[in-house]
Amino acid sequence: MRLIRTQHHEPPTSRQAPAVELAGVTKTYPGGVRALDEVSLTVERGTFVAVMGPSGSGKSTLMHCAAGLDSPTGGRAFIDGTEIGGLDEARRTELRRRSVGFVFQSYNLVPSLTIEDNILLPLRLAGERPDRAWVSGLIEPVGMTGRLAHRPAELSGGQQQRAAIARALVSRPAVVFADEPTGALDLRTAREVLGLLRDLVDGLGQTVVMVTHDPAAAARADLAMVMADGRVVETLKAPTAAELAQCVTTLETE
Ligand SMILES: Nc1ncnc2c1ncn2[C@@H]1O[C@H](COP(=O)(O)OP(=O)(O)OP(=O)(O)O)[C@@H](O)[C@H]1O
Numbered sequence: 001m002r003l004i005r006t007q008h009h010e011p012p013t014s015r016q017a018p019a020v021e022l023a024g025v026t027k028t029y030p031g032g033v034r035a036l037d038e039v040s041l042t043v044e045r046g047t048f049v050a051v052m053g054p055s056g057s058g059k060s061t062l063m064h065c066a067a068g069l070d071s072p073t074g075g076r077a078f079i080d081g082t083e084i085g086g087l088d089e090a091r092r093t094e095l096r097r098r099s100v101g102f103v104f105q106s107y108n109l110v111p112s113l114t115i116e117d118n119i120l121l122p123l124r125l126a127g128e129r130p131d132r133a134w135v136s137g138l139i140e141p142v143g144m145t146g147r148l149a150h151r152p153a154e155l156s157g158g159q160q161q162r163a164a165i166a167r168a169l170v171s172r173p174a175v176v177f178a179d180e181p182t183g184a185l186d187l188r189t190a191r192e193v194l195g196l197l198r199d200l201v202d203g204l205g206q207t208v209v210m211v212t213h214d215p216a217a218a219a220r221a222d223l224a225m226v227m228a229d230g231r232v233v234e235t236l237k238a239p240t241a242a243e244l245a246q247c248v249t250t251l252e253t254e
Helices: 059-066 089-099 115-126 132-139 157-169 187-204 241-253
Strands: 020-028 034-043 048-052 074-079 100-104 175-179 208-211 223-228 231-237
Touching (some): 034 074, 034 231, 048 059, 048 187, 059 074, 059 175, 059 208, 089 100, 115 132, 132 157, 157 175, 187 208, 223 241
Parallel strands (some): 048 208, 048 223, 175 208
């Protein structure tokens, strides 16, 4: 597994293209803040990647540029082998719908819809028919089998996040971006949700990129990228919570 590439190369375009690829990506916001400074990285399929770093180091900007939610001001970003920068807004939306799933700290389920309709919503929005076998295969591991007719308010936070994870996966995306997915959960529930993400990577070959402040959460990933000042300054394979905590503390005090 190779995460960081710094040299120029032609991006692969086959189904086996990396889930995400950034080549020299820079993001300068109006006003002049350089939130990303020539970041190059590859997220291989079937891997769980955590992004950590002090506040303001560029984690959210990295996620937004890698997910096609925002445009880099320099460099090239690819999702599933497709360059985002070459697409107009409609095509970019279509690429996100087809290839990217999102999980948020606050679940973002639609309160008026049942859990089943929430999970199926991305397919409905895309005008696609559910692949029943895939959907059933998702419902069971996320623990929603007996809860499909419930509304989100009838579920605990952990259950809502599990439903949100099923929703993120329902369109079989190339990559799921999870932004502080355990930030609103208690310790035990957070551990269960992280275990679920880990199982989805191991069992379904899903690719997950998770932004987190929590070293224990990041330690569940295959790789942790640690950011500072818009750059990836450390890439740790099979990281431990202790080494991640140490790394971030050092950066925060520098
Ligand atoms: N829309 C924006 N306009 C101008 N500057 C921005 C904007 N969004 C972020 N920034 C700046 O870019 C830098 C990186 O911000 P970013 O939100 O990516 O960091 P982060 O690591 O996600 O921080 P946190 O952990 O606090 O969420 C910061 O200096 C921030 O102030």
